[in-house]
Amino acid sequence: KGQGRASKGKDTATAAKKTRSGGLDVTAEQVENSPSRQYFIRKYGTAERARTREQEARQTTCAFLQESGQKLRLPQLSIATAIVFYHRFYARESYETYERFQVATTCLFLASKVEETPKKIKDVVIETYKAQHNKPSGPDPESKEFWSLKEEILVCERILLQTLGFDLTVEHAYRPLLAYVKSIKGTRDLAQVAWNFINDSLRTTIALQYPPRCVAAAAVHLSSKFLDNKMILPTHHEKPWYEAFKVLQSEVEDIADQILVMYDGKGQPGAGTTLSNGSVVANVRRRRRQGR
DSSP states (O other), rough: HHHHOOOOOOOOOSSSEEEEEETTTEEEHHHHHHHHHHHHHHHHHHHHHHHHHHHHHHHHHHHHHHHHHHHHHHHHHHHHHHHHHHHHHBTOOOOOOOHHHHHHHHHHHHHHHHHHHHHHHHHHHHHHHHHHOOOOOOOOTTTTHHHHHHHHHHHHHHHHHHHHTTTTOOOHHHHHHHHHHHTTOOOOOHHHHHHHHHHHHTTHHHHHHHOHHHHHHHHHHHHHHHHOOOOOOOOBTTBGGGGGTOOOHHHHHHHHHHHHHTBTTSBTTTOOOTTTTTHHHHHHHHHHTTTT
């Protein structure tokens, strides 16, 4: 864990329009010209390679946050908030300046407090160290290494707060998702697979691009397509189902495309990290190839 500063998270960019999210106005142009993207272009030579490397860095770090949060027994809401903080930070800063695992660890520590599920900094240091370095134990709490890591988090927390503009409000897609499933008397499987698609969407910058209701709509759409028994979502007051979320079909399709691109033929992201719906996507794709 070192020191670091970072990117303008967001890769596929939907349009040249601006999208409001937690004090940030993020446009497609800003994403493609972010400090991090420019850093990766200088490092890897081409825009395409830079985009790929940035996506890999984002996905592996988000997987680290998910694993660390689970080891700390944080609820998914707190983990999701940490990931959104991470994306917001790197929407303004560069990976070249701030070390991503240190920033991510700090996001997890801050999110645990914001969501009123606080964890001791000692536990955060130890569990994130184990996850990052793939070791069975963390540094001795009395060691210089431990105290150095602890101090880095406290220093980084001040930088994180300033970069976020002290705007710590995060709304997630889970609530509108569950409200919709309840309203249509949907199945538990529909809700669970959609919930997992929301989890997987956090590996991208979709949360900076679209409001939670849009992400929830795309997650339900994908869930209905990837359930063992495909279902047709009911109309909403004689209008298309997505009217229930007050979203456009084009928005649903763009978000769905951004989520699905993370899965390769085996249902796993290109960076090799495990996605919640990896096996679901893989199994359905396999059956469809076999014509079943």
